[in-house]
Amino acid sequence: xxxxxxxxxxxxxxxxxxxxxxxxxxxxxxxxxxxxxxxxxxxxxxxxxxxxxxxxxxxxxxxxxxxxxxxxxxxxxxxxxxxxxxxxxxxxxxxxxxxxxxxxxxxxxxxxxxxxxxxxxxxxxxxxxxxxxxxxxxxxxxxxxxxxxxxxxxxxxxxxxxxxxxxxxx
Numbered sequence: 001x002x003x004x005x006x007x008x009x010x011x012x013x014x015x016x017x018x019x020x021x022x023x024x025x026x027x028x029x030x031x032x033x034x035x036x037x038x039x040x041x042x043x044x045x046x047x048x049x050x051x052x053x054x055x056x057x058x059x060x061x062x063x064x065x066x067x068x069x070x071x072x073x074x075x076x077x078x079x080x081x082x083x084x085x086x087x088x089x090x091x092x093x094x095x096x097x098x099x100x101x102x103x104x105x106x107x108x109x110x111x112x113x114x115x116x117x118x119x120x121x122x123x124x125x126x127x128x129x130x131x132x133x134x135x136x137x138x139x140x141x142x143x144x145x146x147x148x149x150x151x152x153x154x155x156x157x158x159x160x161x162x163x164x165x166x167x168x169x170x
Contacts, residue, residue, distance in 0.1 A: 009073060009102050011109040014063035019056055021072050022065060026052050029075075029092035033126075051077060051090055062114070066093070066106045073097040076110045085117040085165075107136055111168045118168060121161040124149075133164055141166035 014022050030047035033039065041047050055063040055077040062081060066074035074093035080086045088111070093103045111118060120136070122129040137145040145166035152158045 009066055009068045009097075009106065011064055011066050011106050014056070014065040014075065016056065018063075018065050019052070022055075022063060022075050023049065023052055025072055025075050025092060025094070026090075028094065029090065032092070033123075035126075054079070055089070061089070064106075064110050066102070068097070073102065074106060076107070078110065078114060081114065085119055086114050088118065088120045091120075103132060104136065104139065108140065111140065115168050117165070119163050119165045121150075121163050123159070124162055125159065130162070133162075137164045137166050140168055 055061045060079060060081050062078040064076045065072060077090040078086055079089045091107060120133055122133050124130060145164055147162060147164050149160040150163050151160050
């Protein structure tokens with residue numbers, strides 16, 4: 001039985017002080033994704049962190065941290081804050097907190113903080129992500145969402161990403 005419940009997780013903007021924690025969560029996130037994109041870490045054992053840098057330094061981005069008490073359980077990066085369509089650039093929940101309702105609750109909270117049009121990418125090769133993101137779209141937008149495959153920019157060797165698009169209330 002999990003010690004994570006839907007009601008005890010806080011979604012908050014990640015501060016500069018939170019960055020080391022988010023960077024460690026980032027490594028777990030990239031490790032999870034490496035299974036589906038056959039990506040290997042760099043020689044020092046890390047994965048590229050440009051998105052972390054953007055999330056904490058660009059005014060067009062917003063990083064969020066999910067915490068249960070004192071424990072970090074996930075993060076999200078939003079980009080395109082000033083654009084007509086926002087992108088949930090990265091979203092991660094630690095494995096020990098998955099399948100508890102936490103992912104749906106936290107993504108709903110992040111998206112409703114920035115109402116408007118959204119796009120979220122995932123990979124068909126990741127069956128858990130396919131089911132999760134389709135459920136998110138259906139719960140937040142009913143039937144008013146679309147899904148399309150798009151090539152990964154600058155990486156023709158990779159299968160296309162899948163993008164869902166929908167609006168979140170005004």
